[in-house]
Amino acid sequence: MVKFDRVKPRKHMLFVPADRPSLYRDSVFYKPDTIMFDLEDAVAYSEKDAARMLLIEILNDIDYNASGIETCVRINGLDTEFFEKDIEACIKAKANMIRLPKAETVDDVNQLVALMEKYEKENNLDYKLKIFIAFESALGILNAFEVAKASDRIVGIALGGMDYLLDLKGSRLPNREELLYARQHLVHVGRALKLDVFDVVYGNTSDDQGFINEFKFIKSLGFDGKSVIHPNQIRLINEVYKPTQEQLEYALEMKEAFEESVKLGKGVFLFKGNMVDKPVVEKQLEIIELAKEFDMEGAL
Amino acid sequence: MEKPILTKEYLEKNFKNTGTNLVPYQPKEVRTSTFSSNLKELPNKGIVRDKVVDLETAIKNSGLQNGMTISFHHHFRNGDKTVKVVMEVIKKLGIKDLTVASSSFTDAHNFLGQYIKDGYVKALQSSGCRDELGEFISAGNCETPLIIRSHGGRARAIESGDLKIDVAFMAASASDCMGNANGMMGKSRCGSLGYAMVDAQYAKTTIILTDNLVEYPNSVISIPQNHVDYVVEVDEIGDSKGIMSGAIRLTTNPKEEIIAENITKVIVNSSLFKNDFSIQMGSGGASLSAVKYLKKHMIEKGVVASYALGGITSHQVSMYKEGLVKRILDTQCFDLAAVESIYENNDHIEISASMYANPHNKSPFVNNLDFVILSALEVDINFNVNVMTGSDGVIRGASGGHSDTAEAAKISIVCLPLIRGRMSCVVDKVNTIITPGNTVDVIVTDFGIAVNPLRKDLLDEFSKAGVKLKSLQEMRDFAEGIVGKAKPIEWDYNRPVAIVEARDGSVLDIIYKRKG
Helix, strand or coil: CCCCCCCCCCCEEEEEECCCHHHHHHHHHHCCCEEEEECCCCCCHHHHHHHHHHHHHHHCCCCCHHHCCEEEEECCCCCCCCHHHHHHHHHHCCCCEEEECCCCCHHHHHHHHHHHHHHHHHCCCCCCCEEEEEECCHHHHHHHHHHHCCCCCEEEEEECHHHHHHHHCCCCCCCCHHHHHHHHHHHHHHHHHCCEEEECCCCCCCCHHHHHHHHHHHHHHCCCEEEECCCHHHHHHHHHHCCCHHHHHHHHHHHHHHHHHHHCCCCCEEECCEEECHHHHHHHHHHHHHHHHCCCCCCC | CCCCCCCHHHHHHHCCCCCCCCCECCCCCCCCCCCCCCCCCCCCCCCCCCCECCHHHHHHHHCCCCCCEEEECCCCHHHECHHHHHHHHHHHHCCCCEEEEECCCCHHHCCHHHHHHCCCEEEEEECEECHHHHHHHHCCCCCCCEEECCHHHHHHHHHHCCCCCCEEEEEECEECCCCCEECCCCCCCCCCCHHHHHHHHHCCEEEEEECCECCCCCCCCCECHHHCCEEEECCCCECHHHHHCCCCCCCCCHHHHHHHHHHHHHHHCCCCCCCCEEEECCCCHHHHHHHHHHHHHHHHHCCCEEEEEEEECHHHHHHHHCCCEEEEEEEEECCHHHHHHHHHCCCEEECCHHHHHCCCCCCCHHHHCCEEEEECCEEECCCCEECCECCCCCECEECCCHHHHHHHCCEEEEECCCEECCEECEECCCCCCCECHHHCCEEEECCEEEECCCCHHHHHHHHHHCCCCCCHHHHHHHHHHHHCCCCCCCEEEEEEEEEEECCCCCEEEEEEEECC
16 A cells, blocks of 8 residues: 655655656655656657556655655646556556646546546555646636546646647746736635645756746745756755744744643734734744754754 | 685785785774885986987986886876877887886876787886776786875875886976976966876986976976976877866766755864865865855855865865965866966965875875865775775776875765665675775765764764764665665686775775676
């Protein structure tokens, strides 16, 4: 049984082409929250079979979950001949999650779930794979709310930038302004359904500052994380996520004050001159958890 | 057959033809050697003479004969064009059975295999050996084992007389007619002549080869005329671009970035990270990447280093230019930015290999080092380090300043990826010990940091600072969980191909021919 309990928030999902054995091996060192083995665009038509076999072989061999890493597989779209075989491979590989590309309708999800159930049963799997949905078209974005609540397996949604832009007949703008509507829409869908929301990849892997600027921007919009195509981008995301020592100290003080107030049976309490209630405390507890993830002194 | 244990009896029985006194390595003892000069006869008696001659005349006048020892320096690395020119004349003169004791061998010296086959060369002594020549030696094609010495160990051997150089051939990018020479000026610059300085001083005969004869007296003197017998003008001594080849590169390899961050964690959480600390950075990708993280911390905390030591790259030069390092002490320039800098900046100081790391002089610079960052091919769970033989057992590396700085620096940090190819780099036993585990303080990989249990002070310091540590056993087990356990190499223990000396001259390990 694959029992994987998330102990940290999803912040980065690392794309790994599923036909590259050395990257399966290396990706564990980069400590992404989720590795997304890609059977879709990264794998040539002639290599799809080999990539599936490799996926099954290596995922049964390397225990990513033991290193706190969630495994996800991006399958080929519904409109391809590879769709069903990919799903079967995900089940045999005992992945944690499937990423469905180019989702547009509820029926897409239903088809996916039906096949997942079929192969989970055939392979006597005693857990259910989760689903991450990628929207990459105008229709998908407009239907996102209905599609994203079509199955309780769905834990997150993502924007696929390239196909979406082509579908819009738009052009890429310097600060990706053309994505603003889709980004804000998906954040609303995600928040409404309590799902994780992930942003598009940032293609220029040598532009660290550009990546950080974009990540800070999408984080302000409400995104949880970003799909990444280079391991160094994981470090950049962590830099933004990592609390400062001052933030941690503030959170620890509030936690202490909160615990004191609980002992006294108070619902709200005064902290540094401000009245504080439970949601504010919860935000600070999240900071302490994040600080633990980054091994920050005082949080451990 | 088990690998033989290095006892005095074993060495005496099996290595009679090396021409040097072999003593096994003892971690708690220091091998002493007696200083001696090889300059038994003063060649000149103060008379001014014309030193500029052609190469053939210089070699004839040096008295070079069958069975003698000649030396070279390797500052041009892959761009070297001097060794070949000299060896061709030696071949023409029919001088055979020579020992070639270069400070290192690079890809440019692959042709020496043929000279060994033809009998012109009978033995090699060096810090490093790579590529086709490494394979040639590893295959047991040279009757006399290669002697591998660290840079400091080589200087020690020359000064003590363990390595007696009959004729030193030293390439210089600028020399005057009397042999006042440097590597900083002219078309074929290589920067520091740190290794050459020792050879020139102690060889019986020193011949400078230059492609740039300058007006007397030369304005920068790395090798002085009082150490030089002859000056030979040649077309080209080497290609400056060749010095940047091999291990020296800066990368954004994600594994190396993680290693670099871990290296920085070790340094900045040490109490030695304060104003006027000193550091040597290796030439590997991870240690170079560590520079950018280290700079950030130095700027944030207002810390300035007193000196950067060793092989120098543009990264140390940039730290110097930014005021983060007060001085650079340079035995070898690893890129053209360093070559420019050593000529232009007074605080970028050329030092000899003996000043750098000879363990038996009155105090080498390594002894004042706070931190050294070193690369490795593999390490074992006892902290022993191999930088010489690959996973296939073939000689393809260099001892360099590895064991010198590991022993002398207050904190020696050895970095490497946990997995390379399909092999774990943390193993039960390294194939070849180049740097003994008792001198290595910290191992850094992309999977974590391990501190040598011998360094209880560091364990305490890092634990108080909240630096998470792992054991080497944990690292090995994790890597083997992914790539499995490698099948051990089968060696032919009846056919030694190289002797590894510790920096004090004792024998640390033997490299054997592979079976099959």
